[in-house]
Amino acid sequence: MGERPISADMPARLLDESSASGYLRSRGVIGAEFAQVRALSGGVSNIVLAVDSGAARLVLKQSLERLRVRDVWLAPQARILGEAAALRLAAGLTPGFVPAVVDVDPERFTLTIQRAPDDWVDWKTVLLAGKVDRCVGAQLGSVLARWHSDTLGGTGLPDAMIADTDTFQKLRIGPYHETVAARRPELATAIMSVVDRMRATRVALVHGDFSPKNVLVGSAAALWVIDFEVAHLGDPAFDLAFLLSHLVMKSVHVPESAHLFDEVADSFVEAYSRTVPPALAPDMGHLSAQLGCLLLARVDGKSPSGYLSSGSAETVWRIGTGLLTEPVDDLSEIAERRELSIR
Ligand SMILES: Nc1ncnc2c1ncn2[C@@H]1O[C@H](COP(=O)(O)OP(=O)(O)O)[C@@H](O)[C@H]1O
Ligand SMILES: [Mg+2]
Known part of the structure; x- marks a missing residue:
């Protein structure tokens, strides 16, 4: 199976706890060492995973096309690219008040960012x-x-x-x-x-x-x-x-x-x-x-x-x-x- 969406209208294949570490390795975000991945609760519009691998403490976020609410609510997955751009802009304007962007994938619509300490x-x-x-x-x-x-x-x-x-x-x-x-x-x-x-x-x-x-x-x-x-x-x-x-x-x-x-x-x-x-x-x-x-x-x-x-x-x-x-x-x-x- 190809990694890319077949056409612009097809949603990108969704990541989960078992596929995330291989995916991040393929992008060079993490190395070969063991990676622990767990789902973070919260939002209705994204897959959000916490990833620990070596010294890396990351959040991997992938936008959903259909949001997880009772009513039908659709939104283009490409919005994650706007999120990445805004986060970078905010990091420049108010350093220390937003997480750093580590990786952005415009094909699978993912954003990988620095994760806050676990006691936050x-x-x-x-x-x-x-x-x-x-x-x-x-x-x-x-x-x-x-x-x-x-x-x-x-x-x-x-x-x-x-x-x-x-x-x-x-x-x-x-x-x-x-x-x-x-x-x-x-x-x-x-x-x-x-x-x-x-x-x-x-x-x-x-x-x-x-x-x-x-x-x-x-x-x-x-x-x-x-x-x-x-x-x-x-x-x-x-x-x-x-x-x-x-x-x-x-x-x-x-x-x-x-x-x-x-x-x-x-x-x-x-x-x-x-x-x-x-x-x-x-x-x-x-x-x-x-x-x-x-x-x-x-x-x-x-x-x-x-x-x-x-x-x-x-x-x-x-x-x-x-x-x-x-x-x-x-x-x-x-x-x-x-x-x-x-x-
Ligand atoms: N950088 C981060 N560090 C630590 N926890 C995070 C980080 N980003 C997201 N989370 C956790 O994941 C949850 C969902 O992430 P969020 O970016 O708010 O996605 P959604 O759009 O789905 O609400 C957050 O409420 C928070 O608990
Ligand atoms: Mg949120």
Whole structure:
């Protein structure tokens, strides 16, 4: 059997725990020594394997054509090449805050990167355990601000990423915004006007999946942002809204820590706003509407939140509807809206 896909329309053959080490040897990424491979849990859109071989500690990621969710959700495997390009760009802008790229295979659609130390944990797990540290919020605000500021106007982005509008459409606008708009026609006009503005705002490198799950934290304030598969030239407010949507959901899910999540949100937006040039200063009305859309999508879109109870999901739905249809003009009002929405 050939290693390559037979035609551009055929998905590349998928790797697994038994085939990964031979594959990495064939690419010269690891040597002949024994390799241990295990699957990493997490995402729905990629095969993600941890590989240890000699001194090499790697993650091998291969994009799936059909995502592992209940609804049918398809996305081109070539998005992994955009992920690799964005990761390299981010590594140059914020050294130490992303893993290094080790290998990229445009035929099998794989990306091999440096793996975090085994005692690092994803920030989602940390937050849900009630350990809510506002310093992480501030660090993320500064890192994100650097990416947005230093790529303003598409500076440094590869031509293929500048030309690509498909990835963001297939991974976000379709499954999130358009799905909610179709399921909740009464909100469609408001949602689609946010989408129109996003589509018209292609101004900087946007991570596209800036969530606590995609932040790995270690000791001594070390952190990495991972998972650039939705990176695109787009609307910076999307990344801010995306992280805030996760903090709002967690504050509803763990109400006793709600004030801590609010502090993290404040530190995040404050650090971001302090670092970006005036052109990128957050427009609160737009950010609010963006956040509203994303909260609605985590209740009614194709990638619903995995941890919200039905009661919490209803609360998130009410907050989202309010933030979309009657946007707030100050971050502190989000917490007030949440308190009013809890019944
Ligand atoms: N460089 C890395 N170091 C350590 N763990 C990683 C690394 N990259 C990914 N992982 C682990 O694998 C999981 C899935 O990887 P991710 O890149 O987020 O893929 P997906 O797009 O499928 O979410 C992450 O949530 C994390 O637990
Ligand atoms: Mg991920």
